Amino acid sequence: MFHTPDRVAHGKACLCALLLSFVVSSGDVSAQLPLTGSLSLESALKLAQTRSSLLIAQDSAATASREMAASAGQLPDPTLKLGINNLPVTSSDRLSLSRDFMTMRSIGVMQEFTRSDKRAARSVRFESEAQVAYATQNVTIAILRRETAMAWLERYYNERMREVLIQQRDEAKLQIEAADTAYRTGKGSQADVFAARSSVAQIEDRIAQADRQVLSANTKLARWIGEAATQPLDRLPAMDKSGVELTQLDTVVAHHPQITVLKRQEDVALADVAIAQTNKQADWSAELMFSQRGSAFSNMISINVSVPLQWDQKNRQDRELAAKLAMVEQARAQTEEMTREHAAEIRGMVIEWQSNRERLTRHDTSLIPLANERTRAALAAYRGGAGSLTMVLDARRGEIDASLERLRLAMDTARLWAQLNYLNPEGHGDVPVAATVRSTP
Numbered sequence: 429m430f431h432t433p434d435r436v437a438h439g440k441a442c443l444c445a446l447l448l449s450f451v452v453s454s455g456d457v458s459a460q461l462p463l464t465g466s467l468s469l470e471s472a473l474k475l476a477q478t479r480s481s482l483l484i485a486q487d488s489a490a491t492a493s494r495e496m497a498a499s500a501g502q503l504p505d506p507t508l509k510l511g512i513n514n515l516p517v518t519s520s521d522r523l524s525l526s527r528d529f530m531t532m533r534s535i536g537v538m539q540e541f542t543r544s545d546k547r548a549a550r551s552v553r554f555e556s557e558a559q560v561a562y563a564t565q566n567v568t569i570a571i572l573r574r575e576t577a578m579a580w581l582e583r584y585y586n587e588r589m590r591e592v593l594i595q596q597r598d599e600a601k602l603q604i605e606a607a608d609t610a611y612r613t614g615k616g617s618q619a620d621v622f623a624a625r626s627s628v629a630q631i632e633d634r635i636a637q638a639d640r641q642v643l644s645a646n647t648k649l650a651r652w653i654g655e656a657a658t659q660p661l662d663r664l665p666a667m668d669k670s671g672v673e674l675t676q677l678d679t680v681v682a683h684h685p686q687i688t689v690l691k692r693q694e695d696v697a698l699a700d701v702a703i704a705q706t707n708k709q710a711d712w713s714a715e716l717m718f719s720q721r722g723s724a725f726s727n728m729i730s731i732n733v734s735v736p737l738q739w740d741q742k743n744r745q746d747r748e749l750a751a752k753l754a755m756v757e758q759a760r761a762q763t764e765e766m767t768r769e770h771a772a773e774i775r776g777m778v779i780e781w782q783s784n785r786e787r788l789t790r791h792d793t794s795l796i797p798l799a800n801e802r803t804r805a806a807l808a809a810y811r812g813g814a815g816s817l818t819m820v821l822d823a824r825r826g827e828i829d830a831s832l833e834r835l836r837l838a839m840d841t842a843r844l845w846a847q848l849n850y851l852n853p854e855g856h857g858d859v860p861v862a863a864t865v866r867s868t869p
Contacts, residue, residue: 466659466660466661466662467580467653467656467657467659467660467661467662468661468662468663468665469577469580469581469662469664469665470665471656471662472576472577472580472649472652472653472656473573473576473577475652475653475654475656476572476573476576476652476653477569477572477573479652479653479654480568480569480572482568482572483565483568483569486561486562486564486565486568487561487565489561489564490558490561490562490565491558493554493555493557493558493560493561494554494555494558496554496557497551497552497553497554497555497558498551499554500547500550500551500553500554501547501548501550501551502547503539503540503541503542503547504539504540504542506537506538506539507537507538507539507540508535508536508537509534509535509536509537509538509715509717510534510535511533511534511536512525512531512532512533512534513530513531513532513533513534513719514528514530514531514532515531516528516531525722526721526722526723526724527722528722529721529722529724529725530721531721531722532719532720532721532728533719533720533721534717534718534719534720534730535717535718536715536716536717536718536730537715537716537717538713538714538715538716538732539713539714539715540711540712540713541711541712541713541714542711543706543709543711545706546703546706546707546709546711549699549702549703549705549706550703552699552702553696553699553700553702553703556692556695556696556698556699557696559692559695560689560692560693560695560696562692563685563688563689563691563692564689566685566688566852566853567685567686567688567689567853569685569853570685570850570851570852570853572652573850573853574846574847574850574851575648575652576649576652576653577846577849577850578648578843578846578847579645579648579649579651579652580649580661581664581839581842581843581846582645582648582839582843583642583645583646583648583649583661584661584664584842585835585836585838585839585842586638586641586642586645586839587642587661588835589638589641589832589835589836590635590638590639590641590642592828592831592832592835593631593634593635593638593832594635595828596631596825596828597628597631597632597635599824599825599828600624600627600628600631601628603624603627603818604621604624604625604628606624607621607623607624608621646658664842667841667842667845667849670778670781670782670844670845670848670849671845671848671849671850671851672774672777672778672848672851674775674778677771677774677775677778678771680774680851681767681770681771681774682767683852684767684770684851684852685851685852685853686766686770687763687766687767687770690759690762690763690766691763693759694756694759694760694763697752697755697756697758697759698756700752700755701749701752701753701756703752704745704748704749704751704752705749707745707748707749708738708741708745708746708749710735710736710737710738711736712733712734712735713733713734713735714731714732714733715730715731715732715733715734716729716730716731717729717730717731717732774848774851777844777847777848778848780844781841781844781845781848784837784840784841784844785841787837788834788837788838788841791830791833791834791837792834795830795833795834796827796830796831796834799823799826799827799830799831800827802823802826802827803823803824803826803827805823806819806822806823806824
């Protein structure tokens with residue numbers, strides 16, 4: 429096909445205008461307008477907490493322990509006793525209930541009087557178990573909020589990366605058209621056409637991979653919020669603060685929900701120690717019995733008191749107490765070790781988050797602007813006839829790659845933010861939405 433110089437120039441101008449529109453539109457690849465009916469991060473967190481069955485189970489466990497605490501504070505139930513004593517089995521009085529003066533039909537009540545301090549110690553022990561259940565519930569809340577936030581953010585950034593790849597594919601299709609036009613006008617080679625088509629095929633493969641990553645992230649999100657995961661996502665929340673300051677690290681770690689669980693378990697161990705101490709003093713039981721004999725004989729009552737003889741406390745009660753004290757030391761050692769582990773982990777995440785923020789700033793102030801300027805310079809050279817279309821499209825690909833790299837870094841930074849911001853079950857309450865996405869990672 430014959431192309432006049434005017435048509436070629438017109439096509440070049442249109443191509444430059446279209447490429448320039450890509451440059452302008454890619455200045456902020458993550459900018460998103462709020463969507464009607466979109467799913468915000470805070471809404472996802474509330475929904476995840478509302479539909480969690482594990483929280484209901486842990487609340488039931490706490491209720492059960494509370495009920496047991498009330499029950500443990502009461503005296504044991506009295507025991508009703510019925511019996512026949514001294515029934516003859518030989519002679520003419522065999523199996524008679526009335527002819528032998530020793531035969532008695534008895535009814536009695538026995539009550540064990542558990543010491544009040546022992547009952548109180550047992551009640552405290554069950555109350556401590558209830559506190560463990562509540563602390564474990566807080567761990568669950570913190571985990572589901574953190575995992576929901578990470579799934580939400582992962583889907584958000586993967587969708588943005590998919591958009592960048594689609595934009596890159598459209599740019600590569602322009603390269604096919606440009607290469608084909610250059611080949612037909614004798615200004616390019618057929619190898620350039622095949623190279624452009626190969627580039628599109630490779631980008632299509634990357635888009636398919638991005639689709640899989642978006643689907644995977646959405647599956648993770650659906651695990652926590654169900655069908656609501658099909659909704660489009662709202663804008664990013666403000667993530668300019670990590671929620672943890674290194675100057676307050678000790679306080680943050682002390683209130684870490686997993687540390688709180690270990691402390692409540694330590695309280696349970698201390699309650700077991702208190703019970704073991706009360707066990708060194710025996711409880712006693714009292715019994716009142718009424719015995720009826722034959723009509724020719726008088727009826728009788730009996731009163732009995734029983735007390736266990738703790739004749740070997742050294743090998744029984746003392747060893748039980750020693751075992752419970754050892755369990756307290758075990759709980760304290762575990763708490764101390766877990767505190768050190770979480771302190772190091774949180775410190776590392778804060779340092780990495782701060783470093784990533786600096787890298788994001790470098791991308792925004794240096795790497796991406798330089799990539800934009802390179803594309804504009806290549807466009808200017810192409811318009812003036814001093815550059816080639818390949819140079820323009822190569823510069824454009826570099827700009828897109830820089831945007832993709834920033835999104836990957838931003839996603840890693842957002843994951844760290846979620847881990848730090850939702851260390852505790854309460855998080856930060858309502859999550860404020862940033863005015864612009866560019867001001868957030």
